[in-house]
Amino acid sequence: MTLNITDKDKFISEFLTPISRVAESAVLKVQPGSISTLIATGDNTIVVNAQYNDNSIDLTRTLNIPDIKKFCRILSCIEDQQISFNIETNSIGYVSPVVRFKYHLYEDNIISTPKINIEKLKKLDFDGTFSITSTAITSLIKGSSIATETNKIYLTVKDNIVHGDLTDATRANTDSYGMKLTEDYSGQQFSKAIPLNFEIFRIISCMKFKSIDTQLVTKMGVLLFDIALESSNIKFVVSALEN
Numbered sequence: 001m002t003l004n005i006t007d008k009d010k011f012i013s014e015f016l017t018p019i020s021r022v023a024e025s026a027v028l029k030v031q032p033g034s035i036s037t038l039i040a041t042g043d044n045t046i047v048v049n050a051q052y053n054d055n056s057i058d059l060t061r062t063l064n065i066p067d068i069k070k071f072c073r074i075l076s077c078i079e080d081q082q083i084s085f086n087i088e089t090n091s092i093g094y095v096s097p098v099v100r101f102k103y104h105l106y107e108d109n110i111i112s113t114p115k116i117n118i119e120k121l122k123k124l125d126f127d128g129t130f131s132i133t134s135t136a137i138t139s140l141i142k143g144s145s146i147a148t149e150t151n152k153i154y155l156t157v158k159d160n161i162v163h164g165d166l167t168d169a170t171r172a173n174t175d176s177y178g179m180k181l182t183e184d185y186s187g188q189q190f191s192k193a194i195p196l197n198f199e200i201f202r203i204i205s206c207m208k209f210k211s212i213d214t215q216l217v218t219k220m221g222v223l224l225f226d227i228a229l230e231s232s233n234i235k236f237v238v239s240a241l242e243n
Contacts, residue, residue: 001087004056014232015052020068021203028063040114047237067228116193128187128216143177154193160185
């Protein structure tokens, strides 16, 4: 079987690299026109559903990738942008006049996938929406160098303005950094801060986008970050931390 990829660089930057920031390994579902995956961080506070769209893909297959970052490094050695892989029972192969390799896959059921139904998630009663620009996230990442003692960010809203504060409410004498993330919040107002794993913003910062569409279930403390890239769509489901 042959797996065709039209643009190798986009496949890496818009699909493989973002998921490699979340999990070491992944199950890729290949079907005509797309490749998708569902992964999560070790504590399950961040779940990611990513889909890469490419009309040149014309097969159905499951690929169990044991090391996504290693796979990215291998693909980076290929000079051509339009590439075709040879898919065998337990490996992915590539042959060209310049480069050739064989990358072995795991067998089915070795890599665990999150127990979450994305379709049901889309039907949740979201009661808040806002967007965050890439510029705001870049500023937030720069400011995080001040608050190095925490990996938590607390979201609050007042007068339709969403603020993010890097701190730790459970510890005394913790350096902090806060900034306005957006002023287009619409929906249910909430007075209690929502603590999130700040890693979500570090992961998002590796992608090139204009803004993120965000939906929120205030009572559950669940956020859905939806990022539309040129060839991919990536949804991040983020659950609030205890504090």
